[in-house]
Amino acid sequence: MRFQRYLNALNPSGLFQSVKSFNYTQLSNTPVSTNKSKNLILKSKIIILIALIFIGTNVLLTNFIFNVDNYGQYVQSLNSMDLYLKLNKRFQGYKEFLKIFSIPNNELNLSINQNIAHNEFNHNYSSTALISYINHIYASKEQDPKGLLLNETIDFHWADWLDVQQATPFVKMYPDLLKRFGSHDAIKDYVHQICEVPLKDLRQQWDDYDLYEGRTTTHEQVIGIEICGAIEKYYYNPIPERIMLETNYHYHTVGVNPERLQDPLGKEGNAKRFYNSKHVTATQINNFKPNDQRMDLLNDLKHNYIGKGYELESFKLKPFVDQSVKAYKKPKVMTMIKKLERKQNRENVELTPTEQKRLDFLKYSWDHVGIKQPFFFTSLRIQIDVTNHELVHYSYPWMKKILNGEERLKIIHHTIRSWFKFAENAQVICWFNYGNLYGWYFNSQNLPWDTDLDVQISIQDQDRLGQYYNNTLVIENPELGDHLFFYQTNPWYINNHEGQHIDSRYIEAKSGIYIDISALWIDKLPAVSKSSDQEDRKDEEIIKFHCKNNNYFAFEDIFPLRRTIFEGAQCYIPNKPKKVLWDFYGAKCTDKKYNKDHNWQKDIGMWIPNQICENKKIPKTGDRFDDNGDLTLSGACNDVEIQRNFKLTQDQYEIHKKEFEIVVEQDGGDASSLSENELPIYRFYDPKEFQ
Structure with missing residues (x-):
């Protein structure tokens, strides 16, 4: 019965009816002879039957087994759907877009930039x-x-830096499209309109509801996201204002021509x-x-x-960092606007390009207060992901494919290290919180189910980044890896705009994995006694600041920040990590040993999926290690990945256990000596491993 329901879903309103009533001319305006019609009818019947068998089987199976992690297998099985989609008249519109602009399977290695x-x-x-x-x-x-x-x-041009080969058919057809649409803006509007379908997982009016719910368009949707993202980067995405080469002694900064290259x-x-x-x-090119x-x-x-x-610079973080509460004072935007306008209105005084850019930004942000805007950073919505919200944690147009958990963790490993170096170079103070702080509490690693990074910063420092570092492309220190990061600010960060709760992002540009950066501020500073010896601290023990999501934190719980080692890198955490976690997630949240289908195994310092081993199936500590202290395969629940990850993260966990004893169990001691030096990179990402 269940299988029959899916077959019925594939034949809504008697779409296929009978072979005799199937009229090929409905799909084409080209006249055909009687003999050709008969051949087409026969071929169509065979194709439809084959497609139904494949689709029915795959839909039935994926109803039970499909999720984001096994997406690759799902894609392979759904290639057969192309046959069906080409015959189904209701899959026009967006489907036509895909049909025209998808790269044929036998030409997947086409590339635009020829490099x-x-x-x-x-x-x-x-x-x-x-x-x-x-x-x-x-x-x-x-x-x-x-x-x-x-x-x-x-x-x-972005096509020199990122793989945008999925845009190749669109680029090749662009001159013809320009003739058809009449202007570049008209093409842009068309692309953005048609790309709303895969980005927001919109149900098209011609889609049958059961078919839509049956997840049969997911494969096409992901391909659509890749194509739309590639086109966006090639033609429309803002280019960097500067490129910074990260090294261990200096950030080499190169200015970028604001005019995008045409090719x-x-x-x-x-x-x-x-x-x-x-x-x-030609010889020089070949020798490159x-x-x-x-x-x-x-x-x-x-x-x-x-x-x-x-002189060689150092980006080593300080053991402890304090900050004046003044850095969290809510900006007086109109005051800043009037100050620049007064200067502008004086005779013979012209604003510098930097000042004019600042004034334009402030006025634009202020003029739109109270006007609801779409969330600045575009995320993805796919029907299969309504529960876990994993795909929301990819930033568009940077997403290239769906990553598995191991891939994502490897990218995060590099991203967090690069961000705190970037912040140190920019002379801003920040720390991580939320799920990342929860991960630190247990083993100072990112939680296996956590899909992003959350960093907090003062509104003053966020404004500094917005003025001097917005739209910056960062080349990872080549000694550590070959990742590219793009720092971008939300144009609404300076004001409290509805729905704009993330103020900037540090995005891994090859994958779309990112760090969310939230600015904190205080609406009104408390009065200060003139006799106070610490006037600029303004009684921080009673002060609370908040982000645009109205999450409040006590100043004294955050500062002074502590240096730590997280994912092998120097980072900052709140001064009282346990209290911050309890205040936000609830008392004794750190006592949970089961979370998100994982269980905490303290003796190996890892969160293990319940499906691998839990409860009585967890080996006893005395039976897990050999004489050298190495985790055995049986001690790793007979899982080679657990055994391998234990070896990779063992040094990190040993440092954390010592630090945890001082900071948490001894209630706030100085453990900074343990974070004096970073660990070498221990998670390397090679996309070819996962192809």
């Missing part, structure tokens, strides 16, 4: 070319290389940047080997940087 080796996109062409360009400037006779790099802007540089253009030359030979040359270039760059007389 690939062996038909595979290589992100390192663009970053290695930039490292070489920076090195050329420092090696030259230029007296102010930092100023030149910032002011002599370089050209930019990507490609391999030849990047080779010109690599050699710092207007012309390159980005993966082999990066480390030598980095060593040369450091040597030339020192040779210019610059």
